[in-house]
Amino acid sequence: MFSLKSALAKPFAKHVSKSIKKWANNPVETQEKVFHEIIGKATSTQFGKDHDFIGIHSHADFVKRVPVRDYEDLKPYIERVVAGETDILWLGKPLYFAKTSGTTSGAKYIPITKESMPTHVEAARNAILMYIAETGNSKFVAGKMIFLQGSPILEKKNGIQLGRLSGIVAHYVPKYLQKNRMPSWETNCIEDWETKVNAIVEETLSENMTVISGIPSWVQMYFEKIQEKTGKKVGDVFKNFNLFIFGGVNYEPYRAKFESLIGRKVDSIELFPASEGFFAFQDKQDAKGMLLQLNSGIFYEFIKADEFFTENPKRLTIKDVELGVNYVLIVSTNAGLWAYNVGDTVEFTSLKPYRVIVSGRIKHFISAFGEHVIGKEVEQALQEAVKNSKVQVTEFTVAPQINPEKGLPYHEWFIEFESEPSDFEAFSKKIDASLQKQNSYYFDLINGKVLQPLKITQIKKNGFQEYMKSIGKLGGQNKIARLSNDRNIANVFEAQNLIK
Structure with a gap:
């Protein structure tokens, strides 16, 4: 059956693929540009004044003035932003706070700005477009897509909306995908996870599901409930389901179980999203690792994991990294995070272009x-x-x-x-x-x-x-x-x- 949406997706995917390859082939220059842009924009913020951003002209200047911080260290600034003050970490106020449950510091409030929000949405979109450009498969675009995510209901704190990152992103699903998207808004708003998954099963059973996305452990729960309800493999219930999009954890420990639940192999795309930024996505089916997003308003630094807890560990930029070394990921972003320790460790699998796998958590x-x-x-x-x-x-x-x-x-x-x-x-x-x-x-x-x-x-x-x-x-x-x-x-x- 002909689908205009599927037909239009292919030229659009080729166009996006070309622009991604352009910056991916110029990684050092791309990161230099991002570095100078975000430092320049934040010079008049409170953080910029406190750390003499006006005197920063190189990465070496930045290292001298801005120490690596985790959430607890940055908290005095974030608390001022949460209290409603402007121009603290970034110009103006954030659009949102992504609220995460920190294990040591209680709830964390990660700012998302009008500059950083589009990068979260574009990276997820581009991951799918790169897959279409590579495989030529765009049939799934005409089917139904499910994104297992947090509730999109947002609270307000001093005029700034806050919620889970996945719930915030739910407000930015492009118009052309609105009709394809599952579950319904009402079901997505259910807070209790077990109730929500049961409702999703009821809603999706009779639909033409082509794309399923979420953290593997929770998608597995959804698949098991489908199998319990129907007595069939997921691939027999959803005959056109051929693309699984996941992030958050390594898929490999789940792969055999998933293939057993589905009843066949399906293509997959790995993502590396976080409240602090959308860092990477899988750009090729046959290459190990995910393409590091060097053009998304994020400047990256890397510290060797085995040096991280020493007195003055060396902070490396993209041009200094090596294959197969475990690095702690440090980011500075257009959401106002500066030399921020995300907590994740990464390892490079390719330097042309720069691809990473998530190797763990520095605290785990x-x-x-x-x-x-x-x-x-x-x-x-x-x-x-x-x-x-x-x-x-x-x-x-x-x-x-x-x-x-x-x-x-x-x-x-x-x-x-x-x-x-x-x-x-x-x-x-x-x-x-x-x-x-x-x-x-x-x-x-x-x-x-x-x-x-x-x-x-x-x-x-x-x-x-x-x-x-x-x-x-x-x-x-x-x-x-x-x-x-x-x-x-x-x-x-x-x-x-x-x-x-």
Whole structure:
């Protein structure tokens, strides 16, 4: 069936693809331009005056005047913006605050300005257009698209609207997609996640769903409910569903489970959105990593993760980075964040153009014994263990066991299986061998008999959902920490009897 929308999408995609390649092929100049633009615009702000922006002519000048800060360090300025003051971090007042639930600082209010808001919308749009330009597939544009997201209902604080980022973005769906978009506005406004997912299932079952988007763990919940309701694979219910768009977590640990739920393989596009900015998206189906958005009003700095907690770690720009190194991501933006530690760590997979994978969180690691194991390492270890097997993992997290009842300390892996390994010992050994191969510190600790190999503790079916519900973080943009340096999550599993 001919669709004008699908036909028009192809030339538009080619045009956008050309303009993206133009700046991607001139990365250093593009970042220099962004740097001078945002510094120039913020010179007369309170932050700009306090940090002598008028005297900043180079990255070296910026490093001397503006220290790296996290939310807590920037909070005195943000509190003034929240109180309604103007020209504090950026000119005027923000359009919105993206409200996030910080683990250490309570609610965080991340400003979104009239300059930064379009970059969030354009990057999501461009990810789809780059896919069309590469594959020639635009049929899905005529079908229904679902975006599993937070409620679009916004509150007001001193005249500034605030809500979840995904809820704010819901107000910016282009007119030409409004008719295609699911769920209905009313359903999207439901706050309780389980009620919302059930309503989405009812609304979408009879629709021609072609694109499904969201954080994998919550899309999985939607897929499972469809399967429960119909007794069919998702791909049989939605015969034209061929594109899954996701962000927030690594898809690989979920891939086998998803393909089982769908009943076939579908193309996927990975995104790297955050309240602080839309940092990257997958621009090619066959390339590892996501294209770093160098032309979106964000100036990037990178600090080697293993130097981050030293006295004066070196702050690198895009021209200084190397492949395969774990970097802490630092951003300065046209929303008024300056040398801001987002908390994510990235690794470059390509320098022509610059592509990254998210390797973890700088605060999410296990180093109870000096091993500094990171998110990317545990995800890769699990991925290698399930490869070419019938094992399917629903969710997992890792914690140190420092004081076991007997024997040496170890890493405890809490795993919820959809399909269990037939031989747990062999499965554990595979994970442990991969971890030792990736992390020399961990290898030395095992071989030096400081640690014993990891142990797996099984979590009951839907145990992770119950855990997230118990801490008030079920659904939306919330995700489980892959690993932690304490036993806070482990203690909740035990207290709530979620261990199988």
